[in-house]
Amino acid sequence: MNNHDLGANFIEIDFEPIGRRIDVLPGTTILDAARSAGIELSSVCGGMGSCGACRIRLMEGTLSSLTSTEKNDLSHFEVNDGIRFACQAKVINSVKIDIPPESLSTPQRLQVEGKGKNVDLDPVVYSIEVTLQPPGLSDLRSDLSRLRDKLSEMGLPQIEICHQALVSLSDELRNQNWKVSVILKNSEIIAILPSGSKIYGLAVDVGTTKLASYLVDLENGETVSFSGAMNPQISYGEDVISRISYSNDYVAGNITLQKILIDTLNNLTKEMSQGLGISIDQIVDSVIVGNTAMHHLLAGFSVHQLGTAPYVPSVSEAIEIPVQAIGLKIAPGAYIYLPPNIAGYVGADHVAMLLAVQAAQERQDAHTIVSLDIGTNTEISLYHWGRHLSCSCASGPAFEGAHINDGMRAAPGAIEKVRITNGRILLQTINGNLPIGICGSGILDVVAELFTNGIIDHRGVFLRDNANNYNGRKEFILSPASKSENGRNIVITRKDINEIQLAKGAIRAGVEVLLQEVGVTDEDIDEFIVAGAFGTYLDIESAIKIGMFPDLSREKFLQVGNAAGIGAKAMLVSKSQRRLASQISMNVEYVELTTHPGFTESYMAALAFPT
């Protein structure tokens, strides 16, 4: 296939279901070809063939023979199905390749799509096609007057235009031969694009640890691209408090944190737009959600007051920022919509989650709804017959694997599920790798299993010291050195159990205080919604066994994944969802737990395991 000037024998690869084609030289691996095509395949091991994350399926044509790595790691069924490792399979002829969604890059087990949400399309930013008569000696109106007059004729009087759109107006009109797409945000022109341009919006969930970025087609509401990354601020501190300290302690510290965050968002956006073959000028709106500290750091606001009692935010209401004010690289006249924050430690991401799962508004089928997003800070909301209370509790980083002896994030090799039956320990690791450590859902399981198997008592104290799986009364061996990736025992210590007690106690006490505030008990709860990555992977039974969640009938629990991202996307395509978000935040009664008279008692009671 000599379709290049150089005359080399390029071979065409067709990547499905994305529909991207690329020509490569023979011998190129599918992984490299995908990278060249702007498709990021998972590759935890860096293309060494050891992680198996880059599985693809051959649909048509032939690839190089199976390598010994593939022969070892692929099942017979997979081989028959055409599954290959992209890093091992090399191109020899023209092929069509299917990329399963799970092989698309996510640096960790990250986002899961939450419960879907049907939103009526009513976007803030929309496009209209305009054709103008060019000027002549008998019609010397300025370009802007000409455009305005035409829009007025079309039923759009009183239209404003932002400076960035104005800068490109005259050249764009002439380059496009007086036929353009005019991009309007309410009654303001924010961009002038070639006629027929499709327009997109950017939705981002800025987590303290992870970023999830989506491109949405503003005309049909469909998510057309997704990209995730670690929050680069991690290198300045793993949690919100340490980043606030960094901001306070270093000159322009918050500007540093703002800049690296925005650089990363710009890279994600560039990747996605290149993948789709669109210009960033076609990305004409954005909604970004995050906790209050992430919100403030993104916007360039001081976070000093977030680290000092009484922890008030600079801004709680919804705001819009011109993208150029903070350097976000989408259409230069676009805005970033930042939904309202509730308090210093209950942010816009919580509002977006509530919006996505309808957990703070009247519904026929549920009148008492608890919803929570578990993290270093856990945000909890209680909706009860029109009243809406929320609070934040310091649950600590244990569920993110921090402050745990063998804790780790939810990456390949992390123990994510544990069962102990008749003294036998069953472990499940992410991707089935040899155990490296324990992630949040695994820790929760271990503690629940230790307790239900009578290995620890309700106070969290080890009861026996003579079994194989524990070492004195200080730790329990979950995976012996011989069976672990790094040749070390993977253990749960007494201190680890205490960390979990503190975390789950705080969460349960937060829920109880809110229930008390409205005068109801556990039994009155109609729905118990758990959002976020950890919330999605945790085992509800384990959470109930250790008393983190109340013992409700199981169908009341809903694990909704990255609902904050869903909420952000909903606000991108719907004005009424933005209004609803503001109503939610205005209706909420924030309950400060640290000074709440009932909190300490509930907390003390919730530390023990339920007997």
Added chain:
Amino acid sequence: MNNHDLGANFIEIDFEPIGRRIDVLPGTTILDAARSAGIELSSVCGGMGSCGACRIRLMEGTLSSLTSTEKNDLSHFEVNDGIRFACQAKVINSVKIDIPPESLSTPQRLQVEGKGKNVDLDPVVYSIEVTLQPPGLSDLRSDLSRLRDKLSEMGLPQIEICHQALVSLSDELRNQNWKVSVILKNSEIIAILPSGSKIYGLAVDVGTTKLASYLVDLENGETVSFSGAMNPQISYGEDVISRISYSNDYVAGNITLQKILIDTLNNLTKEMSQGLGISIDQIVDSVIVGNTAMHHLLAGFSVHQLGTAPYVPSVSEAIEIPVQAIGLKIAPGAYIYLPPNIAGYVGADHVAMLLAVQAAQERQDAHTIVSLDIGTNTEISLYHWGRHLSCSCASGPAFEGAHINDGMRAAPGAIEKVRITNGRILLQTINGNLPIGICGSGILDVVAELFTNGIIDHRGVFLRDNANNYNGRKEFILSPASKSENGRNIVITRKDINEIQLAKGAIRAGVEVLLQEVGVTDEDIDEFIVAGAFGTYLDIESAIKIGMFPDLSREKFLQVGNAAGIGAKAMLVSKSQRRLASQISMNVEYVELTTHPGFTESYMAALAFPT
């Protein structure tokens, strides 16, 4: 001279009499070297070697050989004297260069204060003092909500806040102990300043040649500081057309021109604010006027269409630009108000002038008012009983000293007044220096005196060839070499006289066409207003003698100086003046002279001198 890290052979140039030294690479032109040294040489043709404005003199060392351009255009005398064109001569060895004053773009006689204007104070931006209760555990409102609630209590509900003010809000409130000046633009907070801060506005008249910058106390309307400079864009072309060409011919050419202009404005503002001991954050509003091309270059708009028929502007209406969009360094949340343009060659500076002298609105004492601002393009307005017409005529750069054999700008040594009595020539130069050349008002005088003394006829033809003061029939010696600064005869040539005829003919024809349009004649004119620097220094008698102005009774003429600057200052402190400016621009009927049926006839008739 290896005085750079790279060890390249940099060559030192010593510019005299300024005494500036700079190292450049071999092959650099003297023009580029001067630019690098921050010395603005005249360069009408943009460095093409055709205008001869960038003459310099080699004092020591050697330069590249004379180019054919120089051999054609430099006289034998000049070559012997070491005169070169800076754009043609390249550096080959260390040299000492003399820059004659007439080749410097600076200094010149700059702005004069125009006729005063009393304006009722009604500024768009104002300040109010606010004291807030700090937050506490029982009052967790965000900082913005707290401020908004307080403003609402004070009778200011529905207040918005710009991003730049929001960025500083939390720290400013705490640093100032919850007592601040809130700076409002209409209903938007644009800055938060320490309690009691005085606030100022910046008014700028961006001329093609000169910049005039004023700081105005927004609370009493007084001008507290003034600073002028040359428009630095001059080094890319002396007139509007050559700058439009530069923008079209070079990648990001208009961005280059925007940047050097704004850098200079920022320097002027910094100088003025340092002089007053205030912070630039206290400069909270600005109004900038200029012709349409200057307006577009400042705002970053394309000027391509201004250089191509039918010469329509991007924007004619008044606009406001956030200062951060173009990098103007005053309070970061402030805006720049750009008053309306009338057409591609009748800009906001003309509107500002009309506003300042009330030349386009109903007045008891004057119902037919002609007002004009003479430059390379001369803008002319006629107000007649509620109708307002305006036009622009290409009067050429003769009155700025260009295209005149011994022409120069109004700098020290320029002949600015001439009288010829009984064959005796009386000259007055700026600052009383020995004559170097002739500036606009001098040229006007010479031509008028030559005509009234019968030395030229009504066609501009020399009548005699036997007197001391002229040389054949080609030129008239105004100042002999022996009495001139540079040892050369300063002459007026037949071609110079023709240039003046073309210029004054265009101006007079423009006035006549407008009068014809409303069906009146010269005698109906109640006021004849002449604005701008040249308009202020020109001799009305001379202008009448050569037929540039109609022969009205002398008290009808008003020379109003930099009225555009006065108008800009009026708009800075008064909303109603801004509204009036927009009304003026909407009311105006623009008359395109180039296609006007009566123009050519009037023009032909106006070329001759009146007999």
